[in-house]
Amino acid sequence: MKSFFRIKTKFKVCCLFIVIIVLVLLNNLRERKSINRLDHSISAIYQDRLLPATYLYGIANHLYEQRLMGSDGHPAAIDSLVTVYERTYLTPDEKKQWVSFKDHLARYRATAAAGDTLAMMREFQLTINNLNALSSIQIGEGKLLQTDSKSIVSGSTLSSKLELTLLIILGVLAIVLLGLTEKAFNPAEHQSLN
Structure with a gap:
């Protein structure tokens, strides 16, 4: 009976x-998933928000330079940036604005080739408006990614505190167990002493 107790x-x-x-192990697995999500979020900020914003700036810059100085090399540079931008992740709103941008860019080029200055200026402004709208979307999506990253970090902090408490x-x-004697594990012996 003593050995049973x-x-x-x-x-x-x-x-x-x-x-x-x-x-502790489950918490550790959860933290690893959070780290992977955070890595994806940070990569998305760079790959899908920062770089595309730079491409949009480059396109706008080339459009203004082309308008001021002529078309020496600018259409090719714009086309190159358009191709690179299309390889990035686009939200549904971005896709809609991007299609509109490409349409206005084609019209701008057509009216410039035809020499229709008034229509060219109107299409130029619409093209720039599309680029500005795309830049605004980039900012909004970047803020969403930043918020997601902050929530991942705060969740990991809480998770780390839980893990530390458990440890x-x-x-x-x-x-406590090291300090206990063998008799502490055998309550039946203590009862027989009474």
């Missing part, structure tokens, strides 16, 4: 240790 008490302590270890509990239990 000893095994029962040790079993409870062992189960508690296993539960804490499993919780402290595990350490305290280990110290």
